[in-house]
Amino acid sequence: MKFKRLTALMLAGMMTLSLAACGGSASTTSGTSDTETKDSAEETTEAKDTDTAAGSDDKIVVWTLAADLEQFAARYTEETGKEVEVVVIAPADYPTKLTSALGAKSSEADVIVGEPQMLPNFFEAGFFDDLSQYNVDDYKDTIVDYVYEAGKDDQGIQRALSYQVTPGSIIYRRDLAKEIYGNDDPQFISEKFKDFDTILATAKEVKDAGYRIFSDTGNLRWYVNTQEPWVKDDVLNLSDTAIAYMDTAANLYQDELVAFAPEWSAAWYASMAGELPLNAGWSDLAELEGADMTQVFSYSLPSWGALIVRDNAADNKGNFGICKGPSSYFGGGTFLGISAYSEKKDAAWDFVKYCTLNDETAQWWLEKSNGDVVSNTAVLEANKDYTNESFGNQKTYEFYMGEAQNIDYSVKTKYDDTIGGFWGASIEAVQKGEMTKEEAIEDFYMQVEATFPEITVVR
Amino acid sequence: MKAADKTKKTKGLHNRDNMGYAFIAPFVLVFLTFNIYPVARTLYLSFTDYSGFNVPTWVGLTNYIRVFKDKLLWEAFGNTVRIWGINIILQLGIAFLLTIVFSDMKYRTRGLSIFRALFYLPNLIAATSVAYLFKTMLDWKFGSFNQILKGIGLISESVDWMGTPPLLRTAVGVIGAWMWFGNSFIMLMAGVQGINRDYYEAAAIDGAGRWKVFGKITLPLLKPIMLYVAITSLIGGLQLFDIPYLMTLGQQKQVRAVNTAVMHLYTMAFKNRQIGYAGAIAFILFFIICICSILVYLMMYSKKRKEED
Numbered sequence: 120m121k122f123k124r125l126t127a128l129m130l131a132g133m134m135t136l137s138l139a140a141c142g143g144s145a146s147t148t149s150g151t152s153d154t155e156t157k158d159s160a161e162e163t164t165e166a167k168d169t170d171t172a173a174g175s176d177d178k179i180v181v182w183t184l185a186a187d188l189e190q191f192a193a194r195y196t197e198e199t200g201k202e203v204e205v206v207v208i209a210p211a212d213y214p215t216k217l218t219s220a221l222g223a224k225s226s227e228a229d230v231i232v233g234e235p236q237m238l239p240n241f242f243e244a245g246f247f248d249d250l251s252q253y254n255v256d257d258y259k260d261t262i263v264d265y266v267y268e269a270g271k272d273d274q275g276i277q278r279a280l281s282y283q284v285t286p287g288s289i290i291y292r293r294d295l296a297k298e299i300y301g302n303d304d305p306q307f308i309s310e311k312f313k314d315f316d317t318i319l320a321t322a323k324e325v326k327d328a329g330y331r332i333f334s335d336t337g338n339l340r341w342y343v344n345t346q347e348p349w350v351k352d353d354v355l356n357l358s359d360t361a362i363a364y365m366d367t368a369a370n371l372y373q374d375e376l377v378a379f380a381p382e383w384s385a386a387w388y389a390s391m392a393g394e395l396p397l398n399a400g401w402s403d404l405a406e407l408e409g410a411d412m413t414q415v416f417s418y419s420l421p422s423w424g425a426l427i428v429r430d431n432a433a434d435n436k437g438n439f440g441i442c443k444g445p446s447s448y449f450g451g452g453t454f455l456g457i458s459a460y461s462e463k464k465d466a467a468w469d470f471v472k473y474c475t476l477n478d479e480t481a482q483w484w485l486e487k488s489n490g491d492v493v494s495n496t497a498v499l500e501a502n503k504d505y506t507n508e509s510f511g512n513q514k515t516y517e518f519y520m521g522e523a524q525n526i527d528y529s530v531k532t533k534y535d536d537t538i539g540g541f542w543g544a545s546i547e548a549v550q551k552g553e554m555t556k557e558e559a560i561e562d563f564y565m566q567v568e569a570t571f572p573e574i575t576v577v578r
Numbered sequence: 579m580k581a582a583d584k585t586k587k588t589k590g591l592h593n594r595d596n597m598g599y600a601f602i603a604p605f606v607l608v609f610l611t612f613n614i615y616p617v618a619r620t621l622y623l624s625f626t627d628y629s630g631f632n633v634p635t636w637v638g639l640t641n642y643i644r645v646f647k648d649k650l651l652w653e654a655f656g657n658t659v660r661i662w663g664i665n666i667i668l669q670l671g672i673a674f675l676l677t678i679v680f681s682d683m684k685y686r687t688r689g690l691s692i693f694r695a696l697f698y699l700p701n702l703i704a705a706t707s708v709a710y711l712f713k714t715m716l717d718w719k720f721g722s723f724n725q726i727l728k729g730i731g732l733i734s735e736s737v738d739w740m741g742t743p744p745l746l747r748t749a750v751g752v753i754g755a756w757m758w759f760g761n762s763f764i765m766l767m768a769g770v771q772g773i774n775r776d777y778y779e780a781a782a783i784d785g786a787g788r789w790k791v792f793g794k795i796t797l798p799l800l801k802p803i804m805l806y807v808a809i810t811s812l813i814g815g816l817q818l819f820d821i822p823y824l825m826t827l828g829q830q831k832q833v834r835a836v837n838t839a840v841m842h843l844y845t846m847a848f849k850n851r852q853i854g855y856a857g858a859i860a861f862i863l864f865f866i867i868c869i870c871s872i873l874v875y876l877m878m879y880s881k882k883r884k885e886e887d
Contacts, residue, residue: 222630240629240630240631241631243632244630537849537850544834565649566650569649569650570850571850
C-alpha cells in the first residue's frame with residue numbers, strides 16, 4: 120500500500136515538474152538596458168577585435184529567412200574571428216517562430232530579420248531594438264533612401280537596415296524586340312510599357328507577331344499603388360491606377376494576350392530559355408506535349424527577378440534587356456535588426472553594421488552574389504559603369520540605382536498585402552466573367568470593410 | 579475509537595481523506611492549464627484589440643458587435659450550412675441504407691464487424707492526406723475523377739471542380755460524408771440492435787410486411803438516434819476547417835467558395851492578426867454549439883420522460 124502511494128505521489132510530482140519545466144523554457148529573462156551608446160559599442164567591438172580567440176560566450180545567433188546571411192557570417196568570422204551562428208528558417212514559418220520566441224522574451228537570437236511586409240508588425244511588437252542608440256543616423260547617406268525609410272517604425276525610430284535594394288523592372292527579350300519592332304533599345308522598349316493603355320497596345324502587337332507580352336496578368340500587380348497608398352488617413356483609396364489595372368488585366372486575359380503560365384510554374388521557368396506551351400498553368404511540361412507553343416516577351420519583376428531570368432535563360436543568356444515600367448516600385452528585401460531581448464546587443468550591432476553599412480562588404484557581396492543589387496550608394500556608384508553580359512552588356516547597376524532612388528516609400532501601408540490580395544481576387548472574378556466590374560468593386564469594398572473596420576470605405 | 583483519534587490527528591497528505599487531492603492533482607493541473615486557461619484567456623482577449631504583437635487594450639463589446647456586422651463571416655456561415663447540408667443528407671442517407679441492409683433479417687448479411695471496420699476506415703485517414711488525395715483527383719486537367727467520368731461517357735469536357743464554387747462546396751460536403759458515414763452507420767446499427775425484438779415478433783405474428791415493420795417500428799424507434807447523429811454532425815459541421823482549408827491553401831478565390839466560419843476565424847486571428855476579434859467569433863460559435871447541445875439534451879430528456887410516463 121505504501122509503495123502504491125509513493126508511486127502515485129512520484130508520478131504526480133513528475134507531471135507537475137514537467138509542466139513547470141515547459142513553462143520555464145518560454146520565460147527567459149530580458150536582455151540589457153537600452154541606454155548603451157554607440158561609443159560603448161565601439162569600445163566593446165575594439166576590445167573583441169583584439170581577442171582573436173573569441174570563445175563561444177561571444178557567439179551571436181542570427182535568425183534569418185535568407186540563406187545569404189550564412190555567407191556574410193562566414194566572411195565576418197574570417198575577418199574578425201568572432202563566431203556567428205546562422206539559423207535559417209523557412210520564410211512561411213519565420214513570422215510564427217519569431218513571434219512565439221520573442222513573444223516569450225527569448226534571448227536566444229541576437230540578430231533578427233524581416234521582409235518589408237512583416238516589419239510593421241514586428242516593430243509594433245517591440246521585437247526590433249532601437250538603432251538610434253548606435254547613432255545610426257550618421258550612416259543615413261550610406262544606403263539608398265527608401266531602404267533607410269523602410270527600416271523605420273511608425274514613430275520614425277530606425278529599427279532595421281538592409282544590405283540590398285529590390286527595385287522593379289521590365290526584363291524583356293532583346294531578340295524578340297528586334298524581330299517585332301526592329302529596335303531593342305531599353306529607352307524605346309520602356310516607352311512600350313509607359314502606362315496600362317500602352318501596355319495593352321503593346322500586348323496586341325506582340326501577339327500579332329506570334330508571342331505573348333507576359334507569362335500571366337499578375338505581372339502588372341507591382342504597379343498598383345506605387346504612387347498612392349491603399350489607405351490614406353484611414354480611408355480606402357481605390358486609385359485610378361488600380362482601376363486601370365483591373366481593366367487592362369481583364370483585357371489581357373479575355374483577349375488571350377498572355378501565355379497563362381503563372382509565376383513560379385514549370386512553364387514560367389521554361390519560358391526564360393525559349394518556347395513554352397500556351398495555357399500551361401501549373402502543369403508539368405511533360406504532360407503538355409503537342410500543345411500550341413509560344414514565347415514570352417517580358418517579365419515584370421524586382422531586381423532579384425533578373426537573377427532568376429538570367430539563371431534560367433540557358434541559350435537565351437545575353438538575349439535580355441532591362442527597362443523601366445509604368446512606375447518605380449520595389450518588392451522584397453531582407454532587413455536586419457537587433458533583437459530587443461538579446462544579451463549581446465553590441466556584438467549584434469557590430470554584425471548588422473558589417474552586413475549593411477560597410478562599403479567593403481557591399482562590394483564583396485555584389486561580386487559574390489553575381490548580381491544582387493546592394494543598398495550601399497557608394498558601391499552602386501562605383502559599379503554603375505559595369506556592363507552586364509547577361510543583359511546585352513547593359514549597365515544594370517546604374518539602372519537599378521536610378522530606380523531605387525525614385526521609389527516613394529511613404530505610399531506603403533501595413534494593409535497593402537491583404538488589400539492587394541482582395542483586389543487581385545476581384546480582378547480574377549472580372550477576368551473570368553464571374554462578376555461585372557461594378558460587382559467586383561462592390562465585393563472588394565465589402566471585403567475591406569469586413570476585414571478592417573477601422574478603414575472608411577467611400578463608395 | 580482509537581483509529582478515529584488517529585485519523586483526526588493526521589494532517590495534510592498523511593490524512594487518507596486528503597490523499598485523493600494528490601491523486602487528482604495531475605489531471606486537474608493539466609485540465610486547468612490546457613483547457614480552462616486557454617478558454618478564459620480567449621474570453622478575455624475577445625474584449626480587447628489584441629493583435630498578437632501589442633499590449634491588449636479593453637474595447638468592451640466592440641468585437642461582439644462587429645461579429646453581427648461582418649458580411650464575410652455570415653457568408654462563411656452560409657457556406658458552412660450549405661456544406662453541412664450536403665454532408666448530412668449523404669452521410670445519413672448512406673448510413674441509413676446500410677443500416678437497413680445489415681439489420682434486415684431476410685438478407686442475413688454476414689461479416690457485420692468487418693464491414694463496420696471497413697466503413698469506418700475513411701475516418702481514420704489523416705485530414706491532410708484526404709485533402710491532398712481529393713485535390714489531386716479533382717484537378718480539372720489531370721485529375722482522375724474527370725478522366726473516369728470522361729471514360730464512362732458521363733461528360734465530354736473536363737469539369738473545373740476546384741474552380742467552380744458550388745461544385746467545390748459540393749465536393750467538400752461529399753468528402754465529409756465519405757469520411758463520416760461509417761461513424762453514423764455504427765451509431766444507427768447500435769440503435770437498431772437496441773430495439774426490443776418483441777416488437778418485431780409481434781409485428782410478424784400480426785402479419786406486417788417488411789416495409790410496414792420498417793416504417794412503423796424501426797424508423798420511429800430510430801428517430802432519437804438519427805436526431806442525435808444529425809445534431810452532433812451539425813456541431814462538427816460548424817467547426818469544419820481542415821478539409822476546406824487544406825484543399826484551398828493559398829487560392830484566394832477557392833478559399834472564398836468554401837470559407838467556413840472557423841476558416842474565417844483562423845484568417846482573422848493568424849493572417850489579419852485580429853486575435854481579439856477572432857476570440858469573439860470563437861465565443862459566438864461556442865454559444866451556437868451550446869444551443870445545439872442543449873437541444874440534444876432536451877430531446878433525450880423529453881424522450882426519457884415520455885418513456886417514464
